[in-house]
Amino acid sequence: DIQMTQSPSSLSASVGDRVTITCRASQSINSYLNWYHQKPGKAPKLLIYGASSLQSGVPSRFSGSGSGTDFTLTISSLQPEDFATYYCQQSYSTPWTFGQGTKVEIK
Amino acid sequence: EVQLVESGGGLVQPGGSLRLSCAASGFTFSSYWMHWVRQAPGKGLVWVSRINSDGSYTTYADSVKGRFTISRDNAKNMVYLQMNSLRAEDTAVYYCARWGWSSAWYYFDYWGQGTLVTVSS
Numbered sequence A: 001d002i003q004m005t006q007s008p009s010s011l012s013a014s015v016g017d018r019v020t021i022t023c024r025a026s027q028s029i030n031s032y033l034n035w036y037h038q039k040p041g042k043a044p045k046l047l048i049y050g051a052s053s054l055q056s057g058v059p060s061r062f063s064g065s066g067s068g069t070d071f072t073l074t075i076s077s078l079q080p081e082d083f084a085t086y087y088c089q090q091s092y093s094t095p096w097t098f099g100q101g102t103k104v105e106i107k
Numbered sequence B: 001e002v003q004l005v006e007s008g009g010g011l012v013q014p015g016g017s018l019r020l021s022c023a024a025s026g027f028t029f030s031s032y033w034m035h036w037v038r039q040a041p042g043k044g045l046v047w048v049s050r051i052n053s054d055g056s057y058t059t060y061a062d063s064v065k066g067r068f069t070i071s072r073d074n075a076k077n078m079v080y081l082q083m084n085s086l087r088a089e090d091t092a093v094y095y096c097a098r099w100g101w102s103s104a105w106y107y108f109d110y111w112g113q114g115t116l117v118t119v120s121s
Helices: none
Strands: A004-007 A010-013 A019-025 A033-038 A045-049 A062-067 A070-075 A085-090 A102-106 B003-007 B010-012 B018-025 B033-039 B045-051 B058-060 B068-073 B078-083 B092-102 B105-111 B115-119
Touching: A004 A085, A010 A019, A019 A033, A019 A085, A019 A102, A033 A062, A033 B105, A045 A062, A045 B105, A070 A085, B003 B092, B018 B033, B018 B092, B018 B115, B033 B068, B033 B078, B033 B105, B045 B068, B045 B078, B045 B092, B058 B068
Parallel strands: A010 A102, B010 B115
Antiparallel strands: A004 A019, A019 A070, A033 A045, A033 A085, A062 A070, A085 A102, B003 B018, B018 B078, B033 B045, B033 B092, B045 B058, B068 B078, B092 B105, B092 B115
């Protein structure tokens, strides 16, 4: 199975901050990497697919980059509605696996 | 509007069975693979199972293989997860998710609200 490791596990940031979350795969996954965020008690929501493609309807302050084993999700200017837990997920091979999550909290 | 609505969760004793259902609407259900993903309380997301668009092909996580069965009814726009021999570690919110695609990329593009399964005596 491909292991996905996110860092940091949590972070505190203020509205307007630039936030970066990293995700590392245990083997190369090309660009088969998706990002989701999840608010408490809610279902996950797709943000980025194919490592860098923005899902329809997702604000342009979200961006993704990387290929191979190392990936990054960036929020250019954190908004109040962005406080949530973020997950990466590989779609290279089954079983599909997720990172452990990065909780973005209000400073 | 795409909607996925899960049902069937509840409290069950270890060794018991439960059948989850997911009602889909707002899209051509028979064109999409469907998945179940679970999340234990306070934990991360774990993929459980998938089924192809016509129901002829299924895959399972090792942790549920031989105990869980995924199925679908395209006439009713429903996907199911039959869970047998349940264990305490199966306690989780179970999400139904659609497998979307764009060009070469695949992803979970719509999720249901989840249904809670609690395995406890």
